[in-house]
Amino acid sequence: MKGIVFTEFLDLVEEKFGLEMVDKIIYQSELASEGIYTSVGTYSFSEMLQLVTNLSDNTGISTDDLLLVYAEHFFGMIEKSYPGLLATYKDPIEMLASIENHIHVEVQKIYPEAELPTFIVEEKTENSLTMVYKSSRAMHHFGLGLMNKTFEHFNTEASIVLEKIKEDGTEVRFIVNKK
Ligand code: HEM
Incomplete structure (x- = not known):
């Protein structure tokens, strides 16, 4: 997946839930990238899945709604x-x-x-x-x-x-x- 997909996602999480939530879901996920994304890089889709799943667990909002x-x-x-x-x-x-x-x-x-x-x-x-x-x-x-x-x-x-x-x-x- 393109880095821009990740940077846009984390920007939105920060906007809606704050920077602490961004840190928390990065910390809870096992990311080969360590959560450091550039818009032009390419990262594994499983990283996005982990971030969305952890955000869902922390907020109670379903992954579909997220x-x-x-x-x-x-x-x-x-x-x-x-x-x-x-x-x-x-x-x-x-x-x-x-x-x-x-x-x-x-x-x-x-x-x-x-x-x-x-x-x-x-x-x-x-x-x-x-x-x-x-x-x-x-x-x-x-x-x-x-x-x-x-x-x-x-x-x-x-x-x-x-x-x-x-x-x-x-x-x-x-x-x-x-x-
Ligand atoms: C994924 C671009 C329109 C459905 C993506 C990705 C990009 C992209 C960059 C991520 C691919 C990756 O990171 O590997 C665009 C652009 C569009 C457009 C530039 C319009 C100009 C649409 C529309 C739909 C759509 C209208 C509506 C159904 C999807 C879906 C994915 C996706 C569902 C997720 C990947 C998957 O389900 O396997 N698109 N897209 N796209 N796009 Fe589009």
């Missing part, structure tokens, strides 16, 4: 860092349907070592989209947060329903309907 809030914060970084990529799209459904074949393809070119999920479009109309998310990282709520923000970005609203295909969350169907 990933959701974190993704909404992450979208702000995307808007700042990739305005050109977002400007390619005029419509949120078009944008979400293009993650697999365009957006993440560009991300992978910029960061060859990025670990990205797979999105398979099952059905798409002007106002609806059904997509299957697949990833060993089971970060579907990170995806949900990014989808929520995508609709906000285009000043539209949607209902987004998640259906777990696999109990462990490595395969999830997203059913999106524009309001």
Whole structure:
């Protein structure tokens, strides 16, 4: 995982819970990096998992809810860092349907070592989209947060329903309907 994913995460933890919480979850996790991240470095995904799990244990907030809030914060970084990529799209459904074949393809070119999920479009109309998310990282709520923000970005609203295909969350169907 890219360092920017970690630095953004720890910035958000500091903003919401204070610097002591940042120190605490780094201390509680067994990190090869020792919690020292640079935005351009690459770190193991298991480090993120440990940080999120320890934050969940300390706050009582579920890891899904933490990933959701974190993704909404992450979208702000995307808007700042990739305005050109977002400007390619005029419509949120078009944008979400293009993650697999365009957006993440560009991300992978910029960061060859990025670990990205797979999105398979099952059905798409002007106002609806059904997509299957697949990833060993089971970060579907990170995806949900990014989808929520995508609709906000285009000043539209949607209902987004998640259906777990696999109990462990490595395969999830997203059913999106524009309001
Ligand atoms: C992961 C970039 C849009 C879903 C990531 C990562 C980056 C990234 C850098 C981390 C990869 C790593 O560190 O190894 C972007 C950019 C976008 C974008 C620049 C828009 C311009 C979206 C959207 C979704 C999405 C709209 C909505 C579903 C995900 C998910 C992950 C991810 C779920 C976590 C990895 C996993 O589940 O395996 N993305 N992304 N992305 N992205 Fe995107």
